[in-house]
Each structure stands twice: as C-alpha cells, then as structure tokens.
Amino acid sequence: MDIDHDAIPPDAPDEDRRFFLKQSMFIAGLSMAPADFLQAALAPDDGPVGNAVKVKLSLTINGKRRRISIDPRMTLLDLLRENLGLTGTKKGCDFGQCGACTVHVDGRRTLSCLTFAVMQHGSKVTTIEGLSDGEKLHPLQEAFIKHDGFQCGYCTPGQVMSGVACIREGHAGSADEVREYMSGNLCRCGAYPNIVDAILEVKKEGTKV
Amino acid sequence: MKPFQYLRPKSVAEAISMAADYPEAQYIAGGTNLVDLMKRGIASPSKLIDINHLPLKKIEHRYDRLRIGALALNSDVAKHKSVVSRQPLLAQALLAGASGQLRNMATVGGNLLQRTRCSYFYDLALPCNKRKPGAGCGAEAGINRTHAIFFAGNGFGGNEKSACIAVHPSDMCVALTALDTEVVINGTGGERRVLLKDFHRLSTLQPELDTNLQPGELVTAIEVTDNAFAQHSHYLKVRDRASYAFALVSVAAALQMDGGRIWDARMALGGVAHKPWRYWAIDLMLRGQAPSEKLFREVAEHEMQSAKATEQNAFKIKLTSNAIVAALKAATGIS
Numbered sequence: 123m124d125i126d127h128d129a130i131p132p133d134a135p136d137e138d139r140r141f142f143l144k145q146s147m148f149i150a151g152l153s154m155a156p157a158d159f160l161q162a163a164l165a166p167d168d169g170p171v172g173n174a175v176k177v178k179l180s181l182t183i184n185g186k187r188r189r190i191s192i193d194p195r196m197t198l199l200d201l202l203r204e205n206l207g208l209t210g211t212k213k214g215c216d217f218g219q220c221g222a223c224t225v226h227v228d229g230r231r232t233l234s235c236l237t238f239a240v241m242q243h244g245s246k247v248t249t250i251e252g253l254s255d256g257e258k259l260h261p262l263q264e265a266f267i268k269h270d271g272f273q274c275g276y277c278t279p280g281q282v283m284s285g286v287a288c289i290r291e292g293h294a295g296s297a298d299e300v301r302e303y304m305s306g307n308l309c310r311c312g313a314y315p316n317i318v319d320a321i322l323e324v325k326k327e328g329t330k331v
Numbered sequence: 332m333k334p335f336q337y338l339r340p341k342s343v344a345e346a347i348s349m350a351a352d353y354p355e356a357q358y359i360a361g362g363t364n365l366v367d368l369m370k371r372g373i374a375s376p377s378k379l380i381d382i383n384h385l386p387l388k389k390i391e392h393r394y395d396r397l398r399i400g401a402l403a404l405n406s407d408v409a410k411h412k413s414v415v416s417r418q419p420l421l422a423q424a425l426l427a428g429a430s431g432q433l434r435n436m437a438t439v440g441g442n443l444l445q446r447t448r449c450s451y452f453y454d455l456a457l458p459c460n461k462r463k464p465g466a467g468c469g470a471e472a473g474i475n476r477t478h479a480i481f482f483a484g485n486g487f488g489g490n491e492k493s494a495c496i497a498v499h500p501s502d503m504c505v506a507l508t509a510l511d512t513e514v515v516i517n518g519t520g521g522e523r524r525v526l527l528k529d530f531h532r533l534s535t536l537q538p539e540l541d542t543n544l545q546p547g548e549l550v551t552a553i554e555v556t557d558n559a560f561a562q563h564s565h566y567l568k569v570r571d572r573a574s575y576a577f578a579l580v581s582v583a584a585a586l587q588m589d590g591g592r593i594w595d596a597r598m599a600l601g602g603v604a605h606k607p608w609r610y611w612a613i614d615l616m617l618r619g620q621a622p623s624e625k626l627f628r629e630v631a632e633h634e635m636q637s638a639k640a641t642e643q644n645a646f647k648i649k650l651t652s653n654a655i656v657a658a659l660k661a662a663t664g665i666s
Contacts, residue, residue, distance in 0.1 A: 169339035169384075174377075177337055194337040194379070197366070217367050221432060230406075230435040236366045237436065240337050241359070241381055284432065291431070305574035306430020 170243040179243040183208070184252025190239075198242055199223045199234035202249060210250035210279050214308070221307035224280040224287075225249050231287035233306075250279035253286065261329040262286050265320035273311035281307050285321045286331050294325040333375040339384065343517055343551060346382050350547035351519050353378045358549060360402060361436040363429075364445045372455060373446075373462060387440075387551055392417065397555045401440030401515075405429070405503065408439060418555055420585055423566035424506035430575050440550040442503045443514065443530065446541065447605075448577055449497035450474065460494045461538045470496055476643040477579060480651070481604040483533035495538030496641060498602050499531060500577050505601035506566055508609055509583040512555050518548040527553070531606030538605075559595065560585035565662040568601075569654050578602035580651045582658035586617070593617045593663070603638070603651060610634050610655075622663035624656065631655035 170179035172194065180189045183206065192201060199216070202208040202225070211234060214222030218236040225234045226248040234247075253260045262285050265271070272278040284307045288294050293303035300318045309317065324331060338356070340346035350356050357376035359365050360383060368374035387400040392413040399408055408414055409425035429437060446452065451459045451469035458467040470478055478496040504527065512527040531542050544550070563586040570576040581601035587594045596617040598610040616630050631652040638648045660666070 169341075170337065172337065174334040174336040194335060195332045217370065218363055218433065221430065224432055231432045232436055233363070233432045236363050236433075238337070238359075238362065238366065238379075241362065241383060243339075288431065293431070302574050303431050306432050 170240050177240045179240055181242050181244060182246045184248060192239055194238060194240045196239050197235050198237050198239045198247070201239040202234060208249050208251050212276055212279055214277065221284060222277050222280040224283040224307065226283060226287060231284050250283060253282065260286065261331060262320065262324050265324045269316045269320040269323065271316040271320040272313050277307060277309045281309065281317055285317070288321060289325050289331050294321050297322060332369050333377070335376055336378045337381065338378055339381045343385055343549065346380055346385060347517060347519060347547060347549055349380050350549070354546060356380050358382050360438040360441040363433050363437045364441065368446065371453060373453065382549070390414065395557045399439050399553050401550045401552055402438045404435060405437045405439070405442060406434040409434065417557065417561060418510060419561055420506045420510060420564035420566055420583055421503065424502040424583060427566060427568040428502035439553060442501055443550060444542065445501060447497035448500045449478070452497060461497060464537070464539050468495060471641070474643065475641040478641055478644055479604050480638040480640055480644060480647050481608050482639065483535040493534050495534035495605060498604060499606050502568060502578065502581060502601060505581050505599045505607045506583040507553065507555070508599035508607035509585050509597045510555050510558065511597070512553050514550055515552040515554065516544065516548050517551045518545060528609055534605040558585070559587040560597070563588050563662045565658050567654055567658040567661065569650060580647060580654050582654045584658040584662040586662050588663065592619060592621050600651060603647065622659070622665050624660065624665070627656045627659040
C-alpha cells in the first residue's frame with residue numbers, strides 16, 4: 123500500500139490527521155511494491171498504470187483526491203476499509219447479496235464489494251463518512267435515530283446510503299415503492315418498518331438530501 | 332483469487348485486439364456477476380479487459396428501431412423515455428430484476444452474458460457439467476426445485492437428455508426474446524448480428540457454453556425493431572419473495588389488439604430452461620381470437636404438455652401455466 127502524502131492537506135480536520143498518522147505508521151511497517159514502480163508518474167487523465175502485482179490509480183473519496191497503489195484484485199470495499207480506514211462501509215456477504223457495502227459512485231448507489239477498486243480510477247466515491255456535514259448528521263441519519271431504524275446497526279450505513287439514493291432517484295413516493303427500491307438492503311434484525319418510516323419522513327419533509 | 336493484469340482499452344478495436352492476443356482474457360463491464368465468480372474461483376482470467384470506458388452507452392431510437400449500447404446501465408435503460416414509451420415490456424422486466432444498486436452497475440451486455448445461479452455451479456465441492464464438463468450434474472438427483480422444465484428437443488416430438496438442467500437467470504433477456512431482439516457483435520472479422528433467440532444455447536451438448544459468442548467477440552449493442560405491442564404487454568415474475576430474488580417462473584407477453592381481438596402475439600418464459608424459452612405457437616393460437624380466460628388456459632396448457640419435471644420442481648408446471656394465464660389477462664386487460 124502507498125498513500126500519497128499530498129492527499130492530506132495541512133489544514134485537514136483532526137480526524138483526517140489521525141487517519142493519516144494511522145496510515146503512515148502502517149506504511150512504515152510495510153514495503154510491498156518495487157520502488158521503481160512506485161516512482162512511476164501517474165498522469166491523472168490516463169488509465170490506471172500497473173501490472174498484475176500493483177496498479178496506481180487515483181480517485182476522489184468523500185471530496186478528497188487519493189492516489190493509491192494497490193493489487194488489482196482489491197475491491198472498492200476492501201480499499202475503503204483496509205487501506206483507507208473508512209470502516210463505516212460494512213462487509214456483509216461480500217457477494218453482492220446484502221447491500222451492507224453500499225456507497226455512491228459518481229452519485230449512483232453501488233455495491234462496493236462487486237467492483238474492483240482499479241475500475242473506479244477517476245471516480246468520485248461517497249461513503250457514509252462523507253454523508254454528514256462534520257458533526258452534523260445527514261437528515262436521513264437523524265430520521266433513522268428518531269424512528270429507531272436499526273437494532274444491531276451493521277446494515278445501517280448501507281441502508282442510509284441506499285435510502286438517500288432512493289429519495290434522490292424519486293423512488294420514495296410511498297411505503298410500497300420504498301420497500302421495492304430498498305429491497306437490495308437486507309436487515310436481519312428486521313428493522314424494515316422503521317427504516318421505511320425514516321425514509322418516508324425525510325422525503326415528505328422535502329429536506330434536500 | 333488468482334492474480335490478473337488489468338487492461339483498459341481506449342476503443343472497441345483495441346479491446347477486440349487485446350482479447351484476440353490473450354485467449355485467457357475476459358472482458359469486464361459492471362462486474363456484478365464476474366467479480367462474484369472470480370472471488371469464488373469459478374472464473375479466473377489472467378487478464379481483465381475493462382470495457383467500461385468505451386463509447387457503448389448510448390440509447391437511441393432511429394428510423395424503425397431502438398438501439399441500446401451494450402454498456403447502457405440497466406437502471407438507465409429502464410427509465411429511458413424511448414424504452415418506456417415504445418418497449419414498456421423491457422422496462423418492466425428490468426425493474427423486476429436485481430436491486431437498485433445492482434441495476435446501477437449491471438449493463439445490457441453483461442446481463443445477456445450472466446451465468447446461471449444454479450447452486451451446484453457455484454459450489455466448487457459439488458459436481459457440475461457447466462463448470463467442469465464431464466463431471467456430472469449434481470442437480471439432476473439433488474436439489475432441483477428451481478431447475479428447468481423445458482429442454483432441447485421440446486416441441487419436436489422429443490425431450491433429449493440434457494447435461495445441464497440449470498436455468499438462465501435473466502429477466503431482461505426474457506422480455507427481449509419475446510420482442511425478437513437482435514444482438515450486435517463485434518470481433519476481429521468485423522460486425523455480425525444474431526437474433527437473441529439464437530444467441531443463448533440449450534444445454535444438450537457443451538453445457539459449459541451459455542451462448543454462441545465466439546472467443547474474443549464483444550457484444551456492442553442490442554436492437555429492437557418497432558412493434559405495436561406497447562399497449563398490450565406484460566411482464567409477470569413469480570418468485571419466493573416479493574422482491575430481489577430470481578424468478579421461479581416469469582412470463583413476457585406482448586400482444587397486438589384491435590377491435591377486441593388479438594392480431595399478433597409473442598411470448599417468452601423465464602426460469603424454465605437453459606435459455607429464455609420462446610413459446611412459438613402462441614401467435615397461431617391467439618391470432619384472430621377474442622381474449623378470454625378459457626382461451627388463455629388452453630394456450631397455457633398446450634405449451635406445458637412438453638414440459639418435464641425433475642424430482643422437486645413439478646410445481647413449476649402448474650405455476651407456469653397459471654403465470655401464462657395471468658400475464659395474458661393482464662396484457663389484454665380482462666379480469
């Protein structure tokens with residue numbers, strides 16, 4: 123793994139600094155790729171560059187440009203969780219059946235476990251960490267709390283990301299429509315009725331999501 | 332997962348030449364099936380040709396046909412104005428499949444090429460003729476509740492033994508088969524066109540092959556010629572849960588009506604065969620007739636005469652028959 127130090131601006135919030143330190147310590151303990159390869163320049167508009175061992179790519183995650191060198195087999199989900207420390211996105215089934223790993227890629231809800239990170243070179247990814255405005259929760263996150271839209275909480279980041287997209291797509295017009303368009307997000311605790319209520323309320327209030 | 336080299340061609344020609352140079356390569360589009368198969372070790376290409384950046388996303392109506400680029404996303408196709416107004420059966424089928432997230436990733440070309448979801452195909456510890464030709468079929472005497480009831484040779488006086496009793500999982504392909512869709516294919520020899528009915532294969536021989544695509548060929552578009560079915564078409568999907576499940580049985584019905592009578596009829600069935608199953612005789616049976624439940628029941632039972640159940644899926648014969656009747660009633664608007 124190789125995180126481009128330029129990706130962390132000096133005025134980054136504390137959370138990013140902590141994340142950066144965590145990554146730096148991790149990097150110090152590892153030397154995974156041939157030095158000459160990592161030195162190779164990466165032209166931002168070119169495709170990702172690399173071989174079967176390491177590929178360099180660049181993508182924007184929660185508004186920050188990241189330049190990363192990874193094994194091409196790494197999924198976007200594993201990149202987020204294992205390399206970037208963004209553990210809000212959850213790994214449920216890892217086979218595209220449960221929706222826990224839902225993130226937005228270029229504004230569309232997507233299953234991060236079913237796409238290789240290298241395929242997202244140049245994309246803009248938003249995770250649950252990028253949804254809130256600092257400490258201020260997103261209206262749908264507030265609604266999940268108000269309506270008790272979770273029990274164990276494991277599926278919740280995926281539910282929230284999918285729910286926001288569902289409202290933006292215009293598919294939150296009725297309880298039936300929400301149930302249909304949220305069917306890709308499973309909740310084994312069975313919080314479904316409260317999740318539907320939370321989504322319908324945010325839609326009804328007309329808050330910009 | 333086995334290591335692979337990631338390749339990103341800049342043109343269709345470059346993609347095809349990459350595939351020709353590396354026979355062990357595979358194209359990847361949405362990845363919703365291939366990534367899954369690679370994680371499980373069922374697919375292990377040593378080179379992955381990412382075609383997502385090729386200019387094959389366009390959906391347009393020109394002259395007498397709707398042309399949909401192979402990389403158009405299922406969600407974009409389902410809501411496209413020309414699709415909804417001219418081929419609502421296709422929009423209905425797309426929205427009956429997968430989930431919001433998957434439809435945002437899955438492409439039209441990838442949907443055509445998705446593999447069966449037979450559990451024996453996915454379980455490396457169990458025999459499967461499709462995964463490993465000659466290994467045997469675990470489903471034949473195993474768990475076959477969701478498996479095929481129509482096989483090669485049906486309708487021609489025979490019911491040949493099949494090496495694979497898995498079903499094709501797509502909803503989109505069932506609607507497109509009823510609509511006589513053409514598939515546009517590019518390869519080193521140039522462009523060719525195949526009717527969708529001839530694109531997928533029945534499994535009597537070589538169950539490892541789902542389609543008649545030649546190695547290295549790339550699906551670039553599909554085309555649906557204009558028809559008069561928009562007012563009287565219906566996609567009915569029957570599944571174990573209300574949403575986000577593969578079909579036990581699905582029916583795509585497309586009718587043309589005038590003066591209270593049916594003048595043209597097309598039908599394809601999903602979840603019942605190794606490929607979308609076209610009900611060829613339906614046009615002859617319905618043409619010139621006034622819609623009625625009695626007529627639709629006769630029509631349904633006629634096709635089901637050639638169905639053949641395995642140990643656990645006899646229920647599918649009655650279910651398919653009822654689904655055909657229900658789809659025809661919905662398409663013609665009779666109660």
